[in-house]
Amino acid sequence: MASAKPTIPAELSRREVIQKYPDVSPFVILKMDVQRRGIRYTDRALATVDPKVHLTSVRTIFTPDTTTGPHIPVSFSLRDGTYVLIAPVDLHREPYTIDYRDGKTVLIDNDEIVEEVEFWYRPNFLDEVTSRGTPMWQVVAVARPNRLDFNPYGDCHFWDDGKGCRYCNVGAVWKRFGKDRPPRVDSEDAFEAMRAALKQPGRFVNFQITGGSIPGDDNRFTQEVDGYIEILQALGRNFTTPRFPSHLLSSAFPEDQLVRLRESTGLLTWTADIEVLDAEKFAWICPGKEARVGYLEWIRRLERGVEIFGRGYVNTGFVAGVELAKPQGFATEDEALKRMLETVEELAAKGIVAVGQVFRPSPLSAFHNQLAPSLEYFVRLAQGTDAIRRRHGLHIDLDDYRRCGNHGDTDLARI
Secondary structure (H helix, E strand, O other), X not given: OOOOOOOOXXXXXXXXXXXXXXXXXXXHHHHXXXXXXXXXXXXXXXXXXXXXXXXXXXXXXXXXXXXXXXXXXXXXXXXXXXXXXXXXXXXXXXXXXXXXXXXXXXXXXXXXXXXXXXXXXXXXXXXXXXXXXXXXXXXXXXXXOOEEEEOOEOOOHHHOOOOOOOOOOHHHHHHHHHHHOOOEOOHHHHXXXXXXXXXXXXXXXXXXXXXXXXXOOOOOOHHHHHHHHHHHHHHHOOOOOOOOOEEEEXXXXXXXXXXXXXXXXXXXXXXXXXXXXXXXXXXXXXXXXXXXXXXXXXXXXXXXXXXXXXXXXXXXXXXXXXXXXXXXXXXXXXXXHHHHHHHHHXXXXXXXXXXXXXXXXXXXXXXXOOOOOXXXXXXXXXHHXXXXXXXXXXXXXXXXXXXXXXXXXXXXXXX
């Protein structure tokens, strides 16, 4: 029997939140509301999608390959250039609608046109194949208009003993959809795909590498680090500088493994997402990370990362709103907000950049029937996180709106 959907509490509307927080861009507020409520496409909107022109297929570890069926856009931008990263899944609230009206693609809320949007465009190199015959769209994802994403390993071994993060669906996606694709991206394929992408000068500003965690029996993540070194060295052959605009999103590695990464590759920035900014909630929501690393040790490794990569070049992400999940999350939004901002401040004092991603209950995850908090909560948290980074003089060039676009608080850096 399917579990009951959560009850939607009374909360301020988007329009009321915009009025209450005039110092926050209405585009950013709209973005966060779309992310927490979701979208659906009308047939008219989908009829305008051209898979030869628009981004509709990416290799990703978070959703199955979309090689058949209707062409769903990867995502879209707002008029001010804000990226809105979202997929059409049920997030339990009434979603926004994307429609095509009077020659424009528009975002609709309760039959009111809220904003004009633009689907992202597909670079030509994705249609090429490598010398091994691999289609390049299966090697690299253009999951944002100006960033290349390499996912070299698709499984996450925190899931092996049933301790995957409760908000995450990576392990479930791999078990259900991963058998028909190779678990690893070939490093030579990655080199050739990068070389082809760079023939479009000015389009891409950096690349990110991320994959599933491989802690190993000794929890030293040696196999995971080996894989990242191999692909970073292959990609680095496309550059002539010692360091290149790269971003690794990985597990929290021990200090000697971080030194290996820094000394063996041209990697510029490193992220290890702690995901939950409270020790007790972390242990419940991320049991695998707690068992294999632990909350305090995760932060200690981020601190060592700052010493190795430099202040402002180490990042940790958190799934904003998951700390309110029932039954063990914070009881109120005010209580959660206080704790979140305290931890962001503590991390900033250590030179660690923290960014928040809107919690979206993912299909196939343990939290699929949880409910994201109010829009006002996300606005207050984004505003507070941005203010803390500014106060500590921390830039977010490694994961900002120009490179990622998934975080409402980093969009505020341009305002």
